[in-house]
Amino acid sequence: MEKVLRVKGLRVRYAGGGWVLKGLDFELGKGEVVLIVGESGSGKTTFVRAITGLAGRVYNAVVEGYIEISGKPLEEWGWEEVRDKIGVVLQNPRATLVYPIVYDDLISHAYSIYGSASTAERALSNVTKLLRISHLLNKHVDQLSGGELRRVSIAKALLSNPEIIILDEPLMWLDDKGMEEVRRAIEILRLHEVSVVVLEHRYKSLVEVADRVLRLEGGVLTPVETPLEAGRVSTTLKQASTTQEGGDPVLEVRNVEVRAGELVLKDISLRVGRGEKVVIYGGNGSGKTTLLRVITGVIKPARGVVKRRGSILYVPQIPYLYFTETSLGDELKLAGLPDVGKTSVDRTRFDLDRSPFTLSWGEALEFIVEMALESRSELVLMDEPFSGISYTSRKTIGERLLASPKAVVVTASSRENLEFLTGFKLLELKEGRLFEKGLLGGLR
Amino acid sequence: MTLASRLLLVASVFLGVLIASSTPPGPASWVYLSAIAFVELGVIKVLNKPGTILRALVFLCFFVLLSLTMRLIGIFLFNNPLNPATTVYATLLLVEAFLGITMLLQLVSPSELVWLAGKVGFREAGKVLALVLTHLSSILLAYSEVYVVVKLKKTRSILALKPLLVYTVEYGGQINEAIHLYGLPDPVLGKTPPSWRDLLATSISLALILAGILLLLR
Incomplete structure (x- = not known):
């Protein structure tokens, strides 16, 4: 198989830090789809930055080793040539858009590549037909769902007709529908013999479309010998036979109605008892975050009653947005844990003098969970806590939440995540209404 | 029109x-x-x-x-x-x-505004305006999340500036990376x-x- 990318002994380190990649070898064949899995902070994004030349150019990182694109060393290609050879879909696909209307953004990028309006139009037409996104062209970026935004971003990466497409955590934040859309987009790329590298720790739904699976660990890539657990996420849920008995209510929501722009939540009722665990499941844009904000009291409902007994701790989707203090120790104090020596949080690997903003995504989430469960708050609200972390971390957090005496309400947009919330009471938010689905017993 | x-x-x-x-x-x-x-x-x-x-x-x-x-x-x-x-x-x-x-x-539209800005000698400023219009809602959403956190933490609201600043710098870094990968093209206006x-x-x-x-x- 013709190789479009060869990497030998790649070592990368950022200024002032240790080696993130430690002699990594990698080869990518024409039309091949390679899935690279790895824990949060294992160096997946650094790998992307290194092979696109961004590591040295933007991040001033030290890059050693040999990188060859289409038979020619990286240094021999011009910067713009590399950009045309490798299309990158970033973790945050929205960041790639310059203009808020999809058509405006794509056509201006196509024109900058081809320098001719008719060729740019033709390239755009081909790509939109290929990815079936013609209906999205006149939309504003704010009107796109997570899956649509990824497909638009893939289309932008494809406009230069690259040999390689790199997808950096393409499933982050996506609900079941969005995941399926991205999966289908990868299948289309594969059919058209585009070489694809997917870096993702939420890999289960992608294993089937990959020719090879590699694990990035300890700064090197190793083939995954045993097949990873694969398959599309089941659409049926197994329910446990027992019911969860909550204590005195810490939260009562009765017949609440909320109108926030296009979103309408109707007749929402929810009771959470002391120690009870609840998961609110719904697709992107179904109103889960809005409902959490109603619970916190930030959004006042148009109708209905919300009664809170005791304090609430709210963990946003992006865990870094939680931190307001200069050190982890100060965060603990603010959460009502002044005697840090007696908490389980400091028995973990955290240095309490460390700034919270230096933690990795997974570490930040783990710290917040440990702190929340020992805090004085009666109710812990977590908005999509499983985005951006590995399956192992999800399992640990799910078990930790279940074992805690606190009342916990989490939201989830993917059925895949429900697997880690066994024992939680499942509520589905659909078309503005909340439906009780019983106790979660895992996926069938 | x-x-x-x-x-x-x-x-x-x-x-x-x-x-x-x-x-x-x-x-x-x-x-x-x-x-x-x-x-x-x-x-x-x-x-x-x-x-x-x-x-x-x-x-x-x-x-x-x-x-x-x-x-x-x-x-x-x-x-x-x-x-x-x-x-x-x-x-x-x-x-x-x-x-x-x-x-x-x-x-x-924002791309037409950028085009107009370019015609009067403010092309780069126009592109920055387009970027702001594209990404503002995303940043404001993060700001509203911080507002919820700070309100519940009952901490000094001035401290909300810290996560906002960190997030904005981080987001700016992502845009910078994207500009390196995709450039900052001039708008192309369709003919109506x-x-x-x-x-x-x-x-x-x-x-x-x-x-x-x-x-x-x-």
């Missing part, structure tokens, strides 16, 4: 507001001001859902009421209040200027063939401008 006729429509409204502001309130000025409001509300109605026109009317009435309330306060406090007609006239001028800006942002809407918009614009000139010459 072509960009030229949309721009002419916006320009005629702003010119109208300018002319109305330089003429004292009288029957002719009131009719002229109403005509501008009619054009603005008409455009809002065409471009938006039916409820929006209602909200625009509420917006208009709210400011008129506000001005009258201020007049009442003026009677009690200073005993030398403004003429009510002048107060309402000035308020309407202000509201119409606001609606004019709304109209501009609805009729002219003229239609009956252009004829209508041009006629309305010219009528507004002509009426304004007549008002000034009166």
Whole structure:
């Protein structure tokens, strides 16, 4: 198989830090789809930055080793040539858009590549037909769902007709529908013999479309010998036979109605008892975050009653947005844990003098969970806590939440995540209404 | 509609507001001001859902009421209040200027704004404006998340600046990376063939401008 990318002994380190990649070898064949899995902070994004030349150019990182694109060393290609050879879909696909209307953004990028309006139009037409996104062209970026935004971003990466497409955590934040859309987009790329590298720790739904699976660990890539657990996420849920008995209510929501722009939540009722665990499941844009904000009291409902007994701790989707203090120790104090020596949080690997903003995504989430469960708050609200972390971390957090005496309400947009919330009471938010689905017993 | 006729429509409204502001309130000025409001509300109605026109009317009435309330306060406090007609006239001028800006942002797309900025020598500034318009909602969403956290933490709200700053810098880094990968291209405007809407918009614009000139010459 013709190789479009060869990497030998790649070592990368950022200024002032240790080696993130430690002699990594990698080869990518024409039309091949390679899935690279790895824990949060294992160096997946650094790998992307290194092979696109961004590591040295933007991040001033030290890059050693040999990188060859289409038979020619990286240094021999011009910067713009590399950009045309490798299309990158970033973790945050929205960041790639310059203009808020999809058509405006794509056509201006196509024109900058081809320098001719008719060729740019033709390239755009081909790509939109290929990815079936013609209906999205006149939309504003704010009107796109997570899956649509990824497909638009893939289309932008494809406009230069690259040999390689790199997808950096393409499933982050996506609900079941969005995941399926991205999966289908990868299948289309594969059919058209585009070489694809997917870096993702939420890999289960992608294993089937990959020719090879590699694990990035300890700064090197190793083939995954045993097949990873694969398959599309089941659409049926197994329910446990027992019911969860909550204590005195810490939260009562009765017949609440909320109108926030296009979103309408109707007749929402929810009771959470002391120690009870609840998961609110719904697709992107179904109103889960809005409902959490109603619970916190930030959004006042148009109708209905919300009664809170005791304090609430709210963990946003992006865990870094939680931190307001200069050190982890100060965060603990603010959460009502002044005697840090007696908490389980400091028995973990955290240095309490460390700034919270230096933690990795997974570490930040783990710290917040440990702190929340020992805090004085009666109710812990977590908005999509499983985005951006590995399956192992999800399992640990799910078990930790279940074992805690606190009342916990989490939201989830993917059925895949429900697997880690066994024992939680499942509520589905659909078309503005909340439906009780019983106790979660895992996926069938 | 072509960009030229949309721009002419916006320009005629702003010119109208300018002319109305330089003429004292009288029957002719009131009719002229109403005509501008009619054009603005008409455009809002065409471009938006039916409820929006209602909200625009509420917006208009709210400011008129506000001005009258201020007049009442003026009677009690200073005993030398403004003429009510002048107060309402000035308020309407202000509201119409606001609606004019709304109209501009609805009729002219961000890439057209960048193109226009480029024509007057502000190409790079225009691109920065486009980036801001594209990413602002995403950043504001993160800001609202921090607001919830800080409110519940009952900590000093000034500390909210820290996560906001970190997030904004991080987000800026992602945009920087994207610009390196994809560049910051100039906008490409599609060609729109003229239609009956252009004829209508041009006629309305010219009528507004002509009426304004007549008002000034009166």
